Amino acid sequence: MRHTYAAHVRFSDVDVYGHVNNVKYFEYYQEARIAFVLSMAGGLFDADSSMRQVVARIDVDYKQPIVFRPEPYTVETWVSRIGTSSYGLSCRIVDEVGAVYSTAEVTMVTFDTRTQRARSLTDDERARLESAKG
DSSP, rough: OOOOEOOOOGGGGOTTSSBOOOHHHHHHOOEEEHHHHHHHHOOSSSSTSSEEEEEEEEEEEEOOOOOOOOSOOEEEEEEEEOOOOOEEEEEEOOOOOOOOOEEEEEEEEEEEEETTEEOOOOOHHHHHHHHHHH
């Protein structure tokens, strides 16, 4: 299952060279990641809970420049790996004909805000992640 998110390029995202500035890709991936997590059967965590997730690592590869246009690009996100207290997400930015503009690998760590430490995935979280594995 791949989650899709429509990433609209804002005029302010474009740099002096006429393409989207490299740091904006991280914002597109973040917006898509948040939408992905929230879409998973009520989200992967309860907003009132101390059980959260944090980004431990994100690697972005730039394939070709993204330019300003009225149509959104699509950010695809899927689960690529499930560990004990972490999971991996694979992501890519594509257009309507399937051209790939960027790819990313994200490591998420489940986190307890009370103890300020990583925690194991719950059975429910693991099951939800399994359902989104690509």
